Amino acid sequence: MPLVEMKRITKRFSGVVANSNVDFSVEYGEVHALLGENGAGKSTLMNILYGLYHPDSGEIYIDGVKRVFRSPSDAILSGVGMVHQHFMLVETQTVWENMILGMKMPFVLPKKQIIKKIAELSEKYNLKVNPLSNVWQLSIGEQQRAAVLQMLYRNAKVLILDEPTAVLTPQESKELFVTIRNMTALGHSVIFISHKMNEVMNETDRVTVLRKGETAGTVNTKSPDTSQELLSEMMMGRKVSFDINKPKRDLGKVVFDVNSICASNDRGGAALKNISFRIRKSEIFGVAGVAGNGQLELCEAIYGLRVAVSGYVKINEKDLTNASARALMDCGVHYIPADRRSTGMVTALDVKSNSILTDYWIPPISSGNSINWKEAGNQAKSIIEQFNVSTPSVNTAVKNLSGGNLQKLMLGRELSNSPEVLIVMHPTWGLDVSATRYIRERIISASETGTAVLLISEDIEELLALSDRLAIIFKGEFMGIIADPKSMPIEKIGLMMAGTHISEVL
Amino acid sequence: MLRVEKRIDASKWMNYVIPIASLFMALIGGAALLGTQGISPLDAYCRIIKAAFGGSYEFSETIVKATPIAISSFAVMLCFSMLIWNIGVEGQAFMGALAAVAAVRYCHSDNQFYMLCTAAAFAIMAGGLWAMIAGFLRSKWNVNEIISTLMLNYIAIRILEYFVYGPWRDPSSLGFPITTRFPPSARLPQLFGSRVHVGIILAVFLAFAAWYILSKTRLGYEIRVIGENPKAARYSGMSYMKNVLVVMFISGAIGGLTGMTEVTGLHGRLQASFAAKYGYTAIIVAWLSHLQPFVILLASVLFGALLVGGEALQIELGLTLSTVEILQGLVLFFVLGGDFFRNYRLKFTWRTDK
């Protein structure tokens, strides 16, 4: 009898099916991975197990007993705990206050006892965090440890970890996996949500693959038949080759010159330390790194959205350090941000309004102080045609477009201005395979026509497939720039992503 | 089991049905309350309608009340389009009225056109700059504009009181807090031989201007983008600060004109209580109208009618002037409730298990 068993779970959001007849089970003491592409329904399924969402149909059994979870407190009482990707911690409160949130406690809080129990748990599971710190002052790694402790404090038998390594360095991830093994040795089961196949292969016992909201199957990772190829086939539904045709191009003169840029993050700490690079005409320059190592700050500092406290940015030898975003656009620098729904687009407005977002002040869209909406409509139509955007009309609100179409629309908008420099961050994050391929091809074809591309991504495959040169960023610093990324062993790139300088790697 | 789901696209007809239905529900609710007080609701409503629309004089009085409401509503609406809550139109109107009085006192001219233009210019500057304080605080340090404009209202009231109780008080007023009567050159022309003044033309003009600005101009496009998504606005190089300051200035200027038209068009002098909560009523009107300029005109007439009707109830039935505020409150309650059904769908599901 498995510890957790979910049977024929179905869940819809406003008519969109997130889970359809999913079966899922976890044995005692195992590490069970839940693998799937973005949007495959992994988090939804786990939020159902945790009682946050209510399934439209299906049943949940814990220890063989059927349970209906009306809220997370029901799930917690049955021994299910979950650590979300964005930790569910109250930032303004201390760690110890967060520990006991929602638990049965005496009216007046027994602070000393709570802190003592936290100390014991920290010791037992080797999760170090200061119980008296305010959560907002902790590092991401510490916050994650606090979030895990929070669940252990509640005697969780099953611990769900939603993409826990996305915010960690490889070294921190390694520590996390030691902790996870520690927990299974002490009798807990761990569900591990991921879309990284190597982690799943190395660190888990079994894996259930979800594809478009349905179960694609469950396999034993230690079985000799299981391979990354098999898993990717299960995830995508067919064999996919990531090989992309990148023709040889002649690189021209230096277009984009960034020198010794320093900038602070939102909390006032140093986010960027002396970042320097040059990109030549037609070159694709990749930047790899674990999330949160200064990638966003780099884009913003270049693009006039964050103050660069020292250094310079030059486009075609013209100094544009700390120039406004608009000045950069007028000089042919265009930026495709990672969070397309919250930064790159105004999702409540229609396709037409969005297609002029980065050139509405330039004729013919702008005439005098007015906007020529007819011209805007034509521009939207031509982007839709050239970039295969599927939308009912130019008057459809952008929020109704799929992620892939949204990204095509945004890419089309920026490329239709034939930019000198294109800064693009996580261009294929969360997209399906065909859209991913399309976007990558368009980036390459843009570089063929002379655009210098700064490609920032967490997807190492993408970076290796597209980049001519590859920089690795760690804590706001370049660990080195690799001249020929394809010839570099991937382990060495991994070491650099963990903070080793290139000179020590070679 | 009852479940709530977000609607993907709100259906168009609900935009009209919900406000109208809310109005009816509010009238029914108000009737029930009046009924418990031994007042025949039918009688009371008839009196309101008669007092507001019963004849050309009655209707002109409704328009007199609707004028400042409409003008202030456009001030509120412009800010709302950018997701800025300008609760301070009331205070901006006070400052505008004060500036108009200052113009009359210190830049007097017998040329009516010149005098009125000077007064309007003073009012625009005073209201606009007053609102820009909140705009500046908002754009510079992200200071919550709801509270700051509210505080500025109270400060404006105190400043106004200082002048009408102090240096600007009419010596012959027997101690009443009012200023001396304006000379004829400082009176806004009245229309149709009634108390309706040129302010109504301003209101209609503003409706067209607001529609034009929001749907046709670059400023309007920027306002809408900032209102829907400030991050995207920043990304596209729009200056949040510049736009907030510009919009707050325009909004405050319109607020200032509300005050100026009221004192020069209607009262002919400044008194401490000249703008009976028009700034707050405007918030409701702008909200109810879903920021549609021409619906704002209509809703203003409706609220003007309620005010006129309230006066009738006071005189004829001995009720207090505030009684109509019950109706205003109820309308808002029902519209707020109705909006939920526009944005969300209720779904009933039956489960076999517990």
Add this chain to the structure above:
Amino acid sequence: MDTVSMILAAAVRSGTPILYATLGEILTEKVGILNLGLEGIMLMGAFSGFVVSLTSGNPWIGFAAAFIVGCLMGLIHAFLCISLNGNQVVCGLALTMFGTGLSSLLGRNYFGVAIQGLQNWNIPILSDIPIIGQVIFSQDALVYLSYILVAVMFFFLNSTRPGLNLRAVGDNPHAADAMGLPVVRIKYLYTVVGAGIVAVGGAYMSIVYNKFWAETMTAGRGWIAVAMVIFAIWNPIQAALGAYLFGGIEALQLRLQATGTSVPMAILLAMPYVITLFVLVVISIRKGNGIKAGAPASLGVPFYREERD
């Protein structure tokens, strides 16, 4: 009693209605709900408290009635803002209008009637302390109750389980939800109880402070309380200081009017608002620098669990 202690004692008395309203609003805002309807709630409290005191002859029953009426007003706000995700600003304004209008309509026949109210009760020994005794310990029972309420709320918010849960819901309802707290129920509870406390402040106006009922008698104190919450940085103890500061200015004003001094009162009267604006700016700057203090992070933001892009 010398003039200074008299003015200070009057400051405490005239600060008390604002203090109750501020404490109620702190409770509501701490749970993430902005209720701008204080003026209307206070008026309903003033009216119902007065009428019930008058008819029952017992001011305590009057205060209880005001509390219940306030709770009902809070329930309207809670239903529209929490269950129906209505806009909190608009709903608060609606509540103010509704309360102002309804109290005027229902109270129109009670105008000009006077009641006994509460007598001052000098606390033995403590009231003999010079100045402090007269200012703080020679007041009526509702003032003493407000002292207790300040202390209890401070302790409740910072050191108890329900207080912790309340703050968690106001700061991050999604985290609170994920930790199994009944977010909606908690929001309802404090929105309702907070409004009840606000109404007691209104009842203090009619039952104790003025001993009569008049329409719109709170004269903007509800709005002052909204500002006071920020002035106090959501801290009950600072709320008391702020309320008494405002009460002091009011007492001074009455005093100066009585003696006929013609100081530009407007400047004095505008001070609390100017100070509040200043405090608001300071808080905002600190927040911009990443320093988190007092202000509930989810204030005014509706909570809805099953939402996805």
